[in-house]
Amino acid sequence: KTTFQIVLKEDTQNLEEVVVVGYGVQKKVNMTGSVAAINSESLANRPVTNASTALQGMLPGVTVVQNSGQPGKDNSSIRIRGVGTLNNANPMYVVDGLIVSTINDIDPNDIESLSVLKDAASAAIYGSRAANGVVLVTTKKGSKKAATLKYDGYVGWQSPTSLPEYLPSHEYAELYNMALRNEGKSPAYLPEEIEKFRNGSDPDNYPNTDWLGLFYKDKGFQHSHRAEVSGGSETTTYMFSLGYLGQDGIIENSDFQRYNLRGNINTQINKFSAGVNFSYTYGNTNEPISSWTGDLYQIFRQINRIAPFVPYKYSNGYYGYIADGSPMAWVESGSIHNQKYYTTRAVGNVGYEIIKGLKIQEVIGYEHTGSSDEKFLKDIQYYNWKTGEPSQYQGPNSQTDDREDYMMLNLQTLLTYNNTFGKHTIGALAGFSQEYSRRDWTIGKRINFLNNDLWELNAGSPDGQTAEGSANEYALRSFFGRVTYDYDNKYLFEANIRRDGTSRINRDTRWGTFPSFSAAWRISEEGFMENTKDWLNNLKIRGSWGLLGNQDALTDYYPWMNTYNLDASYPLGGALQSGYYQKAYKLSSISWEKSRTWGLGFDATVNNKINVTFDYYDRRTTGIIMDVPVPAEFG
Numbered sequence: 118k119t120t121f122q123i124v125l126k127e128d129t130q131n132l133e134e135v136v137v138v139g140y141g142v143q144k145k146v147n148m149t150g151s152v153a154a155i156n157s158e159s160l161a162n163r164p165v166t167n168a169s170t171a172l173q174g175m176l177p178g179v180t181v182v183q184n185s186g187q188p189g190k191d192n193s194s195i196r197i198r199g200v201g202t203l204n205n206a207n208p209m210y211v212v213d214g215l216i217v218s219t220i221n222d223i224d225p226n227d228i229e230s231l232s233v234l235k236d237a238a239s240a241a242i243y244g245s246r247a248a249n250g251v252v253l254v255t256t257k258k259g260s261k262k263a264a265t266l267k268y269d270g271y272v273g274w275q276s277p278t279s280l281p282e283y284l285p286s287h288e289y290a291e292l293y294n295m296a297l298r299n300e301g302k303s304p305a306y307l308p309e310e311i312e313k314f315r316n317g318s319d320p321d322n323y324p325n326t327d328w329l330g331l332f333y334k335d336k337g338f339q340h341s342h343r344a345e346v347s348g349g350s351e352t353t354t355y356m357f358s359l360g361y362l363g364q365d366g367i368i369e370n371s372d373f374q375r376y377n378l379r380g381n382i383n384t385q386i387n388k389f390s391a392g393v394n395f396s397y398t399y400g401n402t403n404e405p406i407s408s409w410t411g412d413l414y415q416i417f418r419q420i421n422r423i424a425p426f427v428p429y430k431y432s433n434g435y436y437g438y439i440a441d442g443s444p445m446a447w448v449e450s451g452s453i454h455n456q457k458y459y460t461t462r463a464v465g466n467v468g469y470e471i472i473k474g475l476k477i478q479e480v481i482g483y484e485h486t487g488s489s490d491e492k493f494l495k496d497i498q499y500y501n502w503k504t505g506e507p508s509q510y511q512g513p514n515s516q517t518d519d520r521e522d523y524m525m526l527n528l529q530t531l532l533t534y535n536n537t538f539g540k541h542t543i544g545a546l547a548g549f550s551q552e553y554s555r556r557d558w559t560i561g562k563r564i565n566f567l568n569n570d571l572w573e574l575n576a577g578s579p580d581g582q583t584a585e586g587s588a589n590e591y592a593l594r595s596f597f598g599r600v601t602y603d604y605d606n607k608y609l610f611e612a613n614i615r616r617d618g619t620s621r622i623n624r625d626t627r628w629g630t631f632p633s634f635s636a637a638w639r640i641s642e643e644g645f646m647e648n649t650k651d652w653l654n655n656l657k658i659r660g661s662w663g664l665l666g667n668q669d670a671l672t673d674y675y676p677w678m679n680t681y682n683l684d685a686s687y688p689l690g691g692a693l694q695s696g697y698y699q700k701a702y703k704l705s706s707i708s709w710e711k712s713r714t715w716g717l718g719f720d721a722t723v724n725n726k727i728n729v730t731f732d733y734y735d736r737r738t739t740g741i742i743m744d745v746p747v748p749a750e751f752g
Contacts, residue, residue, distance in 0.1 A: 407419075518574055
């Protein structure tokens, strides 16, 4: 008789899963806060152009709304647990440990994992900028394997999902006649005129223009390509990638191109570790604009309002137009709004393990974005189609150049300790951060260019030219810490605190303290739950309380300081003299906008396949900052 002894080994893959949190990682099952996370596999095979849109429908408690499909401007807004302020409700973004202004310039294929800190317990470590939640992005790294080369890409076409259907000219005329009869008036169109609208025998006098058919292309081509080389050895890993996105709009002269370069090298030799992570992104967006108002909105507005009995072009080539002009003349004239940006980010770190479990790390991060915003409005002359005489004129032509330069430098010192003593696991973090940011901008404009083929500023007339510019800066200094305790993987506790001081608030009130506390009980690890282990892998109850700040509620870099405008003119000595004035009254006592949040929840995993999460939370925002109207007599 042959006997087989089979031993089933527990699948602990889901239980050992780690999630990126503020300044570290934690086991998912041992987390006491509310954190949602996805990995690169969840983001794969989604033909989206940016990281924010890739999150749609992926994370509970995270609302992602795409407000536009325009190439280069199809970024989505992210709201974590709704809107908790009257001001900026955008979350804070952190990429590879560096606080950044946006994640929409990242190639979604470069992302390894993404975590969303939803409650105060998990987000308080970021203090004054975490009231709206925190999005943590970790990009792909190398591995301790031989070098591998990888390519992924896709091609596709975009088309309008749904367009309004407008009446043809003959039906328009019939309904107009009906409306006049209902008012007791004579009809405007005779039956033979309506028939000409219908059969198109006289398109100059009785046109039937399909404006949407002229305006929209059948499809817009979109393609994405990415190449990656990665690998490493036992001590060093590396990854380099190059990506390209090309997106054509569904209207003429509308397109977007983005180039991404990313790389990282990490090494660990005995107790020393070091790494560098860098990226460069270039984006270029084009869109047609109205020669009258200088924006794309006016084109969309008129293309959906202009009547079908206004001709696109007469038989002699002259444009048909209304009082505002012709939307198709604007598109075909070549008036273009061009926007470019160049973003460079770099993060470097060195670390040393002092004793077992105790590590010190120095981190330096840098972000720089240069951008240009150019508008060239070509003038348009309309003509009387019968006489050929000039009629309506939209001009003069003009060029506006807007240049902006942004930089941010961040320095961090992190001291971490993690160790296990029997059934007790202790973790601690102490950190210091200093950040400096500056933004410079200049705008120049000239009009009356020699023709519509010259658009550099020097080609315009100096008469009536304008030039302006300014700069602003701020600094933030922070001290923060975290303590975690775990007893036998059953009873979990975590406390966070951060103290931020910002130059954007008066010296007397610029410091704010933001604490949080959370605890959890893994009931599934108790002895009385032993009979459920074959199907209930994890059951955890958790609760939290925390206080967060919203520095981004301050739209002004100097909201506590009375500032003066230099664009005033005063009549003195029989002539206008330049001067300055105080445009707004500001409160020196202005302080932090704060958000207090407490919550209860549970997490359960059944058969390593079904995950259930429930959260109940209460958020209250106080000290909301807003501009209030004052009587004209105030000043």
